[in-house]
Amino acid sequence: MSEPLAPATLDLTADPVELTRVLCDIESVSGNEKAIADAVEQALRGLGHLDVVRRGNNIVARTRLGRSERVVIAGHLDTVPLNDNLPARRDGALLHGLGTCDMKGGDAVILRIAATVPEPNRDVTFILYDAEEIAAEHNGLRKLAETDPDLLAGDFAILMEPSNAGVEAGCQGTLRVEVRTTGERAHTARAWRGVNAIHRAGEVLRLLEAYEPRKPVIDGLEYHEGLNAVFVRGGVAGNVVPDECVVEVNYRFAPDFSEADAEAYVRDFFEGYDVTLTDCAPGALPGLDVPAAQAFVDLVGGEVFPKFGWTDVARFSALGIPAVNFGPGDPLFAHKQEEHVPVEHIERCEAILTRWLTS
């Protein structure tokens, strides 16, 4: 029992649902991805037709067929913490358990495509990375983009985050500001000698309550912005008129706005108030006009939806690579105790990618 365990062996000829189950049962909460990365590396190297590079617990496997286009297909290997939801468990049309939805179903599809489509019509770069579920500084894809941007090169990228086996294109940006009101302290028994900063914040909140979101249509997709107070704080003591109140506001902006556009919008919205920018990440345009993207969308056949939340799609976009989310599972069940994925989603994603890369 004391000798090191050999890496778990992944059977890439198994059906993708069974492969998902095996991947889920290799526990890989963020920070603990070594075992699953070992198994993935061994399985991909064993295929023989891929160039495999490992950086930490990030695996990049590429075809080298000299095709005119190269596409990237990526997924993260980590999960949020355990919540009494392992091992994974098949129940009819659903596979239940931690990681089934976010996103080992997608990872299984990636490994299946790597194994079963040895000569795709487009060169493919498969990326399986770590630490997506924790602070951005640890994110494996971010690290690869910084240390080895050439490994990420491509004309189009698919991130296999759960999206109900449909295409979600682009993603909205996110920005945070602090809106600060000030006043003058006084004893509440003589409040007229002071100015209440919390009362002044009422107008800030009223503006937010009356906010009408932009819903720009980009490449045929309707985005939906949001401007929300996420925190409010103020107060000195129970008998003191407070001299400061801070409202922390999160702006989710459509990808037709740059970070500078978004900041200007918020500063204009809160004109006359003290506004401090604390955080900003750009959105990503859908970028569906490149041939590989167009062919992919045509194949999926269904509607394309805008991605509202911020995802690693934006990292590809920042590298100049159009990217979409396309993966099995309903994102509403991600990070939940009752996480699950429909078996049919996994099978459909594999079938679509296979057709796209072979037809």
Add this chain to the structure above:
Amino acid sequence: MSEPLAPATLDLTADPVELTRVLCDIESVSGNEKAIADAVEQALRGLGHLDVVRRGNNIVARTRLGRSERVVIAGHLDTVPLNDNLPARRDGALLHGLGTCDMKGGDAVILRIAATVPEPNRDVTFILYDAEEIAAEHNGLRKLAETDPDLLAGDFAILMEPSNAGVEAGCQGTLRVEVRTTGERAHTARAWRGVNAIHRAGEVLRLLEAYEPRKPVIDGLEYHEGLNAVFVRGGVAGNVVPDECVVEVNYRFAPDFSEADAEAYVRDFFEGYDVTLTDCAPGALPGLDVPAAQAFVDLVGGEVFPKFGWTDVARFSALGIPAVNFGPGDPLFAHKQEEHVPVEHIERCEAILTRWLTS
């Protein structure tokens, strides 16, 4: 150096300004009043004409002359914490230092009257007590009122809290409520699926901003109420539409309102909102119609002002004893590093009390 120190000796024949200085230099931050209580007890017992009772660090000294009226003259012995403002220091017309204003100038006047008016025209109860500057549970006057209410008996009481050597009558009550708004959590990227509780608090703050205070006139004194947010808090995470926001509100109410009146007023003001009462202390009516009070006010000669802040005057009022604040020092300098008292205030207070008790 290791033997117990004898109590500091107070010379009650010294002028009241010098006596104030000596009292200030017996450091007596709340919780550390033993040394000053020892000195006060010894000095009062030494006079010979007073019945002296000690309870903890509270000293009660009474004349027993069989007069038709009994008046109470009280002051607390403790101070707020040191702030590099001891020893006390005379600078022309001002005495500077911790406790000079709040309220050892008043205590010195009490001790001087005790010493120099052995046969007052009204029986007098002198009370010097501890722990006024900290949580009410420790308050020495509160404890005396509970354990020995007979020691506090009287027809009229003067609390020698700083009031610019003028009379401040009655005091306003204080009440706190939490006003809570609720909503529904959602990811801020899809904020339209939730309801933002912080935005809903905007209307609560707008109501407060538009508040018009009552200013009732009672016994010729104009009070001035106040309704203030003293804290606001809300927020779950930087990417979550928050489902709760709490505004903590402090209502300072004139003494024509009972606690029940005050609560009803606030509940009516915030009608439709979730309001929780968290704290309440009643005000005190001026009570200037008793003969001793009327004689005292006539002697002071100047205008009588309403007391806006809550003071221990309300404890006497709760015992059915009309009470006023009358002491040297401007209360605006209490609890400040630059605390000080005008020498003239101390002298004037002593002169007025002497005339009132001897004429």
